[in-house]
Amino acid sequence: MVILYRYVIIESKQHKPIDDDVISLFSELISPSSIKNNSDHTIMFFEHDIDLAFEDVILNVMSDTLTDLRVYASHAVSSVQERDIYVQAIQQYMDQIPFEKYYFLDDKIIIKHFIYRLSEDMKSLFLNKFYKDQVMIETLKVYLESNLNMVNAAKKLYIHRNTLIQRLDKFYQVTGLDARLFSEALLVYHLIH
Secondary structure, eight states: OOOOOOEEEETTTTTSOOOOOHHHHHHHHHOSSSSEOOOEEEEEEEOOOOOHHHHHHHHHHHHHHOOEEEEEOOOOOOOOHHHHHHEEEEEEEESSOOGGOOSEEEEEHHHHHHHHGOHHHHHHHGGGGGOOOOOHHHHHHHHHHTTOOOHHHHHTTSSSHHHHHHHHHHHHHHHHHHHHHHHHHHHHHHHHH
């Protein structure tokens, strides 16, 4: 069994500790394995998939508790070390995004926010192990330049269509970015160029 590590960062607009009611509401929804409270945010760590639309959840929590919150929901990573690297980097990116701009954040929204000024560090973080993987980068480039057409891209790459599908699936599993969806393909395009 593969353990996938995820986390949620909850921030308060007032830059004060997150209320216990908010923490308990989120705890009921995600069953965290551990919780880290800081002076202006809380991080909840968990090791399971959840079927939650965090965007909807945060709206309900804010209306129920009458607080202004911002929540970041991570995609799954394969190790605690990788998760900790992500947490640190994501907190730095969140600090650069005005609180009022988004009440919900994930990797896709952060990439969109910085799309015209993506640093190599950001590309490395979001592309994960594929950052320097020339086979995957070439696969993505050809697929995107083929207008997301599997058949044409597979022919240009001299691979079977199923091999292309497997590569795109693997990319999605590792990065949380699905290059088969136009809106996410645009983000991938900016990350690999």
